[in-house]
Amino acid sequence: xxxxxxxxxxxxxxxxxxxxxxxxxxxxxxxxxxxxxxxxxxxxxxxxxxxxxxxxxxxxxxxxxxxxxxxxxxxxxxxxxxxxxxxxxxxxxxxxxxxxxxxxxxxxxxxxxxxxxxxxxxxxxxxxxxxxxxxxxxxxxxxxxxxxxxxxxxxxxxxxxxxxxxxxxxxxxxxxxxxxxxxxxxxxxxxxxxxxxxxxxxxxxxxxxxxxxxxxxxxxxxxxxxxxxxxxxxxxxxxxxxxxxxxxxxxxxxxxxxxxxxxxxxxxxxxxxxxxxxxxxxxxxxxxxxxxxxxxxxxxxxxxxxxxxxxxxxxxxxxxxxxxxxxxxxxxxxxxxxxxxxxxxxxxxxxxxxxxxxxxxxxxxxxxxxxxxxxxxxxxxxxx
Numbered sequence: 001x002x003x004x005x006x007x008x009x010x011x012x013x014x015x016x017x018x019x020x021x022x023x024x025x026x027x028x029x030x031x032x033x034x035x036x037x038x039x040x041x042x043x044x045x046x047x048x049x050x051x052x053x054x055x056x057x058x059x060x061x062x063x064x065x066x067x068x069x070x071x072x073x074x075x076x077x078x079x080x081x082x083x084x085x086x087x088x089x090x091x092x093x094x095x096x097x098x099x100x101x102x103x104x105x106x107x108x109x110x111x112x113x114x115x116x117x118x119x120x121x122x123x124x125x126x127x128x129x130x131x132x133x134x135x136x137x138x139x140x141x142x143x144x145x146x147x148x149x150x151x152x153x154x155x156x157x158x159x160x161x162x163x164x165x166x167x168x169x170x171x172x173x174x175x176x177x178x179x180x181x182x183x184x185x186x187x188x189x190x191x192x193x194x195x196x197x198x199x200x201x202x203x204x205x206x207x208x209x210x211x212x213x214x215x216x217x218x219x220x221x222x223x224x225x226x227x228x229x230x231x232x233x234x235x236x237x238x239x240x241x242x243x244x245x246x247x248x249x250x251x252x253x254x255x256x257x258x259x260x261x262x263x264x265x266x267x268x269x270x271x272x273x274x275x276x277x278x279x280x281x282x283x284x285x286x287x288x289x290x291x292x293x294x295x296x297x298x299x300x301x302x303x304x305x306x307x308x309x310x311x312x313x314x315x316x317x318x319x320x321x322x323x324x325x326x327x328x329x330x331x332x333x334x335x336x337x338x339x340x341x342x343x344x345x346x347x348x349x350x351x352x353x354x355x356x357x358x359x360x361x362x363x364x365x366x367x368x369x370x371x372x373x374x375x376x377x378x379x380x381x382x383x384x
Contacts, residue, residue: 001189016352017355018185051106052226078111104125109131155174174340179340190349191352197267206239211312231350267329
């Protein structure tokens with residue numbers, strides 16, 4: 001994994017100390033996680049119910065590694081049509097419901113869970129929580145949620161247990177994270193990027209366009225956006241990150257990137273080596289057909305990975321010509337250890353970014369207020 005920069009002014013960047021962070025010190029018991037996973041591997045379907053950090057890592061992990069033939073559904077809404085669809089399609093005898101909440105009192109999670117009463121149940125929650133009590137009364141397996149905020153809980157039971165049930169390589173994943181964590185007090189990639197983006201924010205670059213040039217990496221975008229917004233979008237500070245899968249993003253958001261207000265920087269993500277590749281074969285009878293200023297022959301024998309690079313290079317070069325500041329994070333591969341490094345990069349980036357802005361990395365008060373209002377609204381429901 002490495003960084004590339006363009007149109008970035010050279011400034012004095014702070015070599016700041018990393019604050020105490022529970023996720024850095026937490027050592028998951030991988031053997032215990034795998035042993036628990038063995039109890040549930042016979043289920044063909046997993047229904048993971050949760051919100052925010054309880055599910056965003058799983059969305060990314062299953063997006064990049066797959067599920068080894070299991071059907072995995074993520075339920076983060078009380079949308080009645082979606083819940084009706086899931087209940088119709090997921091048979092009780094084939095489906096394990098996994099309810100995840102650190103607080104154990106997320107109202108929408110509890111509501112959703114109650115619609116699957118009678119399904120085999122695994123709860124990952126804190127001691128003494130409402131969700132723990134519900135799980136105990138329903139005969140669920142209870143797994144203790146570590147004392148880590150959801151968005152930083154990737155390398156814990158929260159995400160590793162569902163991953164292990166699907167047979168993913170959680171050991172290599174965690175090794176990658178540990179390698180990144182070991183550099184936390186060095187001049188690492190996360191610190192470099194955080195310094196650059198903080199400097200840009202102070203110069204008026206308050207929006208960040210994130211084109212992700214990999215279909216398998218794009219599912220991590222919700223985790224990345226959550227880490228950024230909840231960790232350092234506070235006290236009228238922090239940038240807005242909007243991630244899109246590229247090159248599709250070039251057909252809509254490039255217009256905003258290049259033609260809209262000049263308050264936007266780019267943070268690109270690419271993959272150097274794809275796990276599969278193939279070359280485009282243009283049939284002989286089509287090779288002479290005109291295409292732009294050449295012919296279809298220009299595509300003959302080009303690998304798809306090179307075409308993805310070309311798509312990235314087109315937007316990157318255009319940004320350079322338009323004097324738009326851009327960063328690119330290039331992943332070597334999508335193997336488990338590199339993905340562990342990638343997730344740790346964003347965790348550390350978010351915390352450094354909070355420290356640079358002098359805000360607390362680990363609270364999110366503005367997230368809570370709307371939950372209170374929603375609860376009060378439910379209490380007004382008339383059952384007459």
